[in-house]
Amino acid sequence: MDLNRGISTKIVRVNPATNSSDDSVNSLILPLTLFDLRWIKFHSNKRVIFYRLTDSSPESFHILILPKLELSLSLVLSHYLPLAGRLTWDPQDSKPSIIVSKDDTVSLTVAVTNADFSFLAGNGLRPATEFRSLVPELTVCDDSATVLSLQITLFPNQVFCIGIASHHSVLDGKTSTMFLKSWAHICRLQEHNKAIDFPLLPEDLTPSFDRTVVNVPLGLEAKMMELLLYLSKDIDNFRTLKPPPISEISADVVRVTLELTSENVEKLRERVKNNSVRSLLDLHLSTFVIAYAYALTCVVKARGGDANRPVHFIYTADLSHRLDPQIPTTYFGNCVFPVGWFQYEARTFLEEDGFVNVVEILSDSPGAQIGAVAGSTRLGVYGSDFGWGRPAKTEVVSIDNNEAFSMSERRDEPGGVEMGVCLKKSEMNIFLSLFKNGLSD
Numbered sequence: 001m002d003l004n005r006g007i008s009t010k011i012v013r014v015n016p017a018t019n020s021s022d023d024s025v026n027s028l029i030l031p032l033t034l035f036d037l038r039w040i041k042f043h044s045n046k047r048v049i050f051y052r053l054t055d056s057s058p059e060s061f062h063i064l065i066l067p068k069l070e071l072s073l074s075l076v077l078s079h080y081l082p083l084a085g086r087l088t089w090d091p092q093d094s095k096p097s098i099i100v101s102k103d104d105t106v107s108l109t110v111a112v113t114n115a116d117f118s119f120l121a122g123n124g125l126r127p128a129t130e131f132r133s134l135v136p137e138l139t140v141c142d143d144s145a146t147v148l149s150l151q152i153t154l155f156p157n158q159v160f161c162i163g164i165a166s167h168h169s170v171l172d173g174k175t176s177t178m179f180l181k182s183w184a185h186i187c188r189l190q191e192h193n194k195a196i197d198f199p200l201l202p203e204d205l206t207p208s209f210d211r212t213v214v215n216v217p218l219g220l221e222a223k224m225m226e227l228l229l230y231l232s233k234d235i236d237n238f239r240t241l242k243p244p245p246i247s248e249i250s251a252d253v254v255r256v257t258l259e260l261t262s263e264n265v266e267k268l269r270e271r272v273k274n275n276s277v278r279s280l281l282d283l284h285l286s287t288f289v290i291a292y293a294y295a296l297t298c299v300v301k302a303r304g305g306d307a308n309r310p311v312h313f314i315y316t317a318d319l320s321h322r323l324d325p326q327i328p329t330t331y332f333g334n335c336v337f338p339v340g341w342f343q344y345e346a347r348t349f350l351e352e353d354g355f356v357n358v359v360e361i362l363s364d365s366p367g368a369q370i371g372a373v374a375g376s377t378r379l380g381v382y383g384s385d386f387g388w389g390r391p392a393k394t395e396v397v398s399i400d401n402n403e404a405f406s407m408s409e410r411r412d413e414p415g416g417v418e419m420g421v422c423l424k425k426s427e428m429n430i431f432l433s434l435f436k437n438g439l440s441d
């Protein structure tokens with residue numbers, strides 16, 4: 001593993017805890033639904049979450065904290081068994097399934113680094129490449145892929161981070177955050193010395209694996225496989241779980257974290273109301289639309305270039321409460337689907353009213369394709385407390401290669417939005433000046 005700044009690592013395999021009197025944790029097959037299938041050839045979602053410990057030394061991290069994290073991981077995996085399994089596409093099957101076998105484990109990399117936490121977990125400009133070494137890879141081959149891979153990295157001065165790589169066809173943002181909160185919940189029980197052999201999870205964190213709740217018309221899955229074939233860049237080798245190759249991240253790509261306060265959002269909202277020719281009833285002026293339209297307009301303007309060049313933009317919608325019947329909030333699996341626009345040219349964004357134009361577009365009904373906003377302000381990722389306080393910072397690492405934004409709630413204030421953006425340094429400087437100046441206009 002290429003690790004910056006003197007990281008040392010070891011890899012441990014964590015198995016789902018089994019009750020010695022119960023040998024039922026043997027094997028499990030979980031089919032993919034329509035909403036899972038859309039993501040089978042996607043690159044893994046990668047997130048890193050930084051925690052600041054209160055009173056610890058590297059010794060106590062290894063002696064006390066790491067064992068608690070490992071034990072609670074093993075316990076939580078017994079509730080989330082599919083995460084120990086593999087996405088598997090057998091030659092005789094028309095679609096992949098999740099298969100868990102008796103001795104399946106999750107890979108946990110344990111690393112120690114002397115990188116500067118306050119720099120990496122700050123909001124300023126940071127080389128995007130530095131985050132790669134904090135999150136492990138999934139193992140993917142043509143007919144099989146691991147579902148979850150974890151890394152815990154200890155920094156100097158009582159800080160550690162958890163890096164999570166997950167397969168999008170198994171976990172969407174809601175399910176992956178639920179898993180994280182469940183792990184944190186069980187770890188907190190250990191931390192408070194309430195160690196119980198097999199702790200139950202609260203109802204809102206107990207995953208439901210019942211696939212029959214996804215009630216979609218028969219035949220849509222076959223249509224989805226046709227769509228994937230159509231979108232595949234390698235039609236001759238369609239039956240592979242390997243995602244299309246992506247180019248290496250260039251060394252001049254930098255990451256920044258931006259916040260829009262509720263006041264910023266309100267001001268931008270007023271700007272749309274005052275400048276749009278549309279009736280207010282035709283505008284969807286949510287925080288999400290305002291933030292996405294604003295940031296995207298600044299990115300397109302920062303790149304400049306030919307006003308006729310196409311600009312494709314996309315987001316992912318959670319359909320769980322939009323289906324009839326609705327899907328329970330504890331359902332384990334994807335309920336998200338990508339929504340996108342492909343017919344616009346850069347000029348729409350470059351005009352003086354570019355931001356207002358994009359709000360109007362996002363207010364309309366969509367077409368469909370891949371996603372470019374990772375995360376959501378609704379997932380509550382800053383609520384994942386393992387017993388040492390809320391995260392100091394979270395980053396979606398995987399936005400560094402697909403021009404996506406990440407979104408989450410703000411850590412310290414209600415309302416507004418925290419966004420992550422990765423751009424080449426030269427574009428980033430222009431983007432930041434547009435973003436900041438636009439808020440003070």
Ligand SMILES: CC(C)(COP(=O)(O)OP(=O)(O)OC[C@H]1O[C@@H](n2cnc3c(N)ncnc32)[C@H](O)[C@@H]1OP(=O)(O)O)[C@@H](O)C(=O)NCCC(=O)NCCSC(=O)CC(=O)O
Nearest residue numbers: 045172173176286287288289316317318336374375376378
């Ligand atoms: C399609 C959307 C993005 C559109 O969002 P909008 O906010 O514009 O529109 P909306 O109709 O949903 O909401 C309108 C207003 O109601 C509020 N609102 C609605 N439902 C809410 C809820 N459950 N909790 C809190 N607020 C809610 C919104 O905050 C907003 O108010 P206000 O204006 O005040 O905010 C969203 O509905 C959605 O589906 N979000 C979830 C997307 C998601 O799950 N992403 C993760 C993808 S997977 C992924 O990325 C991988 C990973 O993370 O691992």
